[in-house]
Amino acid sequence: MTANASPLIELAGVHKSYNLGMPNEAEVLHGVSFAIGRGEFVALIGPSGSGKSTLLNVVGLLERLTAGSYRIQGEETSGLDDAGLTLRRRAVLGFVFQFHHLLPAFSALENVTLPALMREGRVTSAQHERARAMLAAVGLENDMNKRPGELSGGMQQRVAIARALVLEPPLVLADEPTGNLDRASSDEVFVLMRRMHAELHTSFLVVTHDPRLAARCDRVIELVDGSIESDRSASAARA
Amino acid sequence: MLNWLGFERRVAVRFLREGRMQTVLIIVGVAAGVAVVAYISALITGLQRNTLEKTLGAQAHVTVSALDDVVLPARPPVAGSTALVQTQPRVQRPRSIANWQSLVPVLEAMPAVAAVSPMVSGAGLAQRGEASKSIALMGVDLDRYDRIVRLRSKVVQGEARLGPGEGIIGRELAEDLGVRVGDRISLVTGTITDSLRVTALVDLGVRELNRRTVIVPLRAAQSLVGLPGGATGLDLALVDVWVAQRLASDLSQRFPYKIESWQEANSQLVSALNAQSVSTALIRGVVMVVVVLGIASVLVVSVVQKQREIGILRAIGATRGQMLRVFLLQGAIVGALGSTLGVLLAVGLIKAFTTFVRGSDGLPLFAITLAPSLALTVAGIATVCGVLAAVAPARRAAALDPAQAIRM
Numbered sequence: 141m142t143a144n145a146s147p148l149i150e151l152a153g154v155h156k157s158y159n160l161g162m163p164n165e166a167e168v169l170h171g172v173s174f175a176i177g178r179g180e181f182v183a184l185i186g187p188s189g190s191g192k193s194t195l196l197n198v199v200g201l202l203e204r205l206t207a208g209s210y211r212i213q214g215e216e217t218s219g220l221d222d223a224g225l226t227l228r229r230r231a232v233l234g235f236v237f238q239f240h241h242l243l244p245a246f247s248a249l250e251n252v253t254l255p256a257l258m259r260e261g262r263v264t265s266a267q268h269e270r271a272r273a274m275l276a277a278v279g280l281e282n283d284m285n286k287r288p289g290e291l292s293g294g295m296q297q298r299v300a301i302a303r304a305l306v307l308e309p310p311l312v313l314a315d316e317p318t319g320n321l322d323r324a325s326s327d328e329v330f331v332l333m334r335r336m337h338a339e340l341h342t343s344f345l346v347v348t349h350d351p352r353l354a355a356r357c358d359r360v361i362e363l364v365d366g367s368i369e370s371d372r373s374a375s376a377a378r379a
Numbered sequence: 380m381l382n383w384l385g386f387e388r389r390v391a392v393r394f395l396r397e398g399r400m401q402t403v404l405i406i407v408g409v410a411a412g413v414a415v416v417a418y419i420s421a422l423i424t425g426l427q428r429n430t431l432e433k434t435l436g437a438q439a440h441v442t443v444s445a446l447d448d449v450v451l452p453a454r455p456p457v458a459g460s461t462a463l464v465q466t467q468p469r470v471q472r473p474r475s476i477a478n479w480q481s482l483v484p485v486l487e488a489m490p491a492v493a494a495v496s497p498m499v500s501g502a503g504l505a506q507r508g509e510a511s512k513s514i515a516l517m518g519v520d521l522d523r524y525d526r527i528v529r530l531r532s533k534v535v536q537g538e539a540r541l542g543p544g545e546g547i548i549g550r551e552l553a554e555d556l557g558v559r560v561g562d563r564i565s566l567v568t569g570t571i572t573d574s575l576r577v578t579a580l581v582d583l584g585v586r587e588l589n590r591r592t593v594i595v596p597l598r599a600a601q602s603l604v605g606l607p608g609g610a611t612g613l614d615l616a617l618v619d620v621w622v623a624q625r626l627a628s629d630l631s632q633r634f635p636y637k638i639e640s641w642q643e644a645n646s647q648l649v650s651a652l653n654a655q656s657v658s659t660a661l662i663r664g665v666v667m668v669v670v671v672l673g674i675a676s677v678l679v680v681s682v683v684q685k686q687r688e689i690g691i692l693r694a695i696g697a698t699r700g701q702m703l704r705v706f707l708l709q710g711a712i713v714g715a716l717g718s719t720l721g722v723l724l725a726v727g728l729i730k731a732f733t734t735f736v737r738g739s740d741g742l743p744l745f746a747i748t749l750a751p752s753l754a755l756t757v758a759g760i761a762t763v764c765g766v767l768a769a770v771a772p773a774r775r776a777a778a779l780d781p782a783q784a785i786r787m
C-alpha cells in the first residue's frame with residue numbers, strides 16, 4: 141500500500157433517494173459508510189433490490205448522492221458539476237457492466253482504444269500496442285478485429301475488462317460482471333479479474349450474487365435494504 | 380491539428396454507418412433539396428439575366444426628355460376662394476431639350492454614366508413606289524447610339540453607316556417595302572419629304588420595332604421633325620444598370636427635364652422579375668425548412684436508438700460536450716455529403732435542361748449555368764442547416780443521464 145493517508149474512496153453516511161420531492165419519492169440508500177484502499181478486491185453482495193447497483197453508480201459518479209459525503213483520494217465529490225464528475229471518472233474509474241456494454245459498431249480493439257481516443261482525440265501507436273497487449277492478456281489475441289456481435293458473452297465480458305483496465309485506473313467497478321455467463325465462463329472472467337488485480341494492483345469493487353465468487357474476494361460488504369449489514373474481510377469470514 | 384475532434388469524428392461516422400438505411404435516406408433527401416434549390420436558383424438567375432439582357436440591350440438605361448407641356452391656369456386663384464376650372468390637356472408636340480449640347484458633357488462626366496447619345500424622334504411615313512408605311516423616325520449619331528444599344532451587332536444585312544442621305548431600317552420594314560440594302564426610300568413627315576439610301580437592315584429583337592424603325596443621321600431627323608439643332612431626348616447607358624432608378628431621381632432633382640429609368644419604362648417587367656425572385660426565395664425557404672426537419676427527425680430517432688451507447692460512452696469518460704459534438708458533426712456530415720450529391724444532381728439537371736429544352740431555332744433557350752459561387756453557397760447553407768438541425772437532438776444526447784441509460 142502507499143503511504144498516502146487517505147483511502148482511495150471514502151463514503152460517509154451516504155443517502156440516495158429517487159424522485160426527490162415527488163409523491164413516489166423513495167430512499168434506496170440509508171446512510172452507507174465504508175472506505176476502500178488501494179489494491180483491495182472487494183465484493184458487494186445482497187438480495188435483489190437492496191441497492192447494490194445504485195451504490196455502485198454513486199461510487200462511479202454516475203449518480204449524485206442525496207446526502208452524505210463521498211471522497212475520492214481525499215477530495216469531496218458532492219459539490220462537483222457534471223464536467224468535474226466526468227473528469228474524476230476519467231482519472232480514477234473503470235467500468236465493467238453486467239450486460240457487457242460494448243459499442244456494437246466498434247471492433248473489440250476499437251472498444252479497448254476508445255478511452256484513449258476520447259481523452260486525447262487520437263490513439264498513439266503505444267496505446268494501440270497497450271490495447272493489443274490487454275486483449276492478448278484476456279485471451280483474445282485472435283479476435284481483436286471482431287465486432288461484439290461476433291463474440292460470445294464471456295468473450296465480450298473479457299473485452300469489457302480489457303477496456304476498463306487499459307488505462308490502469310486505480311479503481312474498477314463491476315456490476316455483476318459474471319451475472320449473464322455460464323459457470324465456466326464466469327469462473328474464467330473472475331480468475332481474469334483476480335489476475336489483473338495481482339498484476340496491476342488495481343482496486344476492484346465487484347457486485348455479485350454468486351457466493352462462490354464472493355468467497356474468493358478479499359473483503360465482502362453485504363448490503364440489505366439500503367444499509368450495510370456486514371463488512372468483513374474474507375480471511376475473517378473463513379476464520 | 381490532426382486529432383482535432385478525433386473522437387467525435389470517429390464516433391459520428393460510425394454511428395452514421397451503423398444507421399445504414401436511415402443515413403442513406405436522409406442524405407438522398409438533403410441531396411434532393413439542395414438539387415432543387417441549386418437548379419431553381421440557376422434557372423431563375425439565367426432566365427432573369429436573359430430577360431434583362433434582351434430588354435436592356437434594346438433600350439437606354441435612363442432617358443432624358445423635355446418636360447411635358449402642361450396647361451397653366453390663366454388666372455391665379457384668388458386667395459380664400461375656390462375656383463372650379465375645367466382644362467383640356469394640351470397636345471404634346473415634339474420639343475427639344477433646352478441646352479442639350481451643354482448637358483451632354485455634364486452627364487458624360489458622371490462616373491456612373493457609360494455613354495450618352497442625343498436623339499431626335501418623330502413619326503412619319505416611309506414610301507417606296509405604291510407602298511407607304513407608318514414609321515418611328517430616330518435621328519442619332521451612330522457611334523454614340525451604338526454604345527447605348529449596340530446597334531452594329533444587330534445588323535443582319537449590309538454595313539451600318541449613317542452618312543448624309545443614308546439610313547438604317549428594321550428588317551420587317553424592308554420586307555414590307557420590298558427594299559434591299561442600297562435601295563432608296565422616301566420619308567415624309569408633315570410637309571417635308573426627304574429620301575435616303577438604306578445601308579443596313581437591323582433586327583432589334585422585337586418584330587413590331589423592326590416593322591417601324593428608321594434610323595437616320597441626327598441632322599436629317601432634325602430637319603424632318605422641324606427641330607433644327609434640337610434633340611428630343613438623351614439616351615444614357617450606365618456602368619451598373621441597377622443604379623438607374625437612383626440616378627434618375629437624382630437627375631430629376633437637379634435638372635428641369637423628364638428623366639426616366641428603365642425600371643420606370645418597364646414597370647411590368649420589373650414587377651414580374653420581383654415576383655419571380657420572391658417565389659424563388661419562398662421555394663428555397665420551404666425546402667430549407669423541410670431539409671432541417673428531415674435531418675432533425677432522423678437524428679432524434681438516432682439519439683433514442685443510441686441511448687445505451689451514449690450512456691456507455693459517458694460512463695467511460697466522454698464529456699457532455701463530446702456527445703453534443705458527436706451529434707452536431709453527424710448533422711454536418713449529412714449536410715455536407717447531401718449537398719455535394721445535390722450539387723452534382725443539379726449540374727445533371729441543368730445539362731438536361733440545356734440539352735432537351737430548346738427554342739424553335741434549335742438553340743438552347745438561354746444560357747443556364749451553375750456558378751461555382753452559387754454551388755458553394757448552397758452547399759455551405761445546407762451544411763450549416765445540417766448542424767442547426769442537429770442542435771436539438773445533440774442537446775438531448777448530451778443531457779442524457781448515463782446511469783439511466785446503462786440500467787436499460
Ligand SMILES: Nc1ncnc2c1ncn2[C@@H]1O[C@H](COP(=O)(O)OP(=O)(O)OP(=O)(O)O)[C@@H](O)[C@H]1O
Nearest residue numbers: 158159166168186187188189190191192193194195
Ligand atoms: N432511477 C430509479 N428511480 C426510482 N427507483 C429506482 C431507480 N433505480 C433504482 N431504483 C430502485 O432502487 C432500488 C434498488 O435498486 P438497485 O438496482 O440498486 O438494486 P440491486 O441491489 O442492484 O438489485 P439487483 O440485484 O436486482 O440488481 C429498487 O427498489 C429500485 O426499484
Ligand SMILES: [Mg+2]
Nearest residue numbers: 192193194315
Ligand atoms: Mg443491480
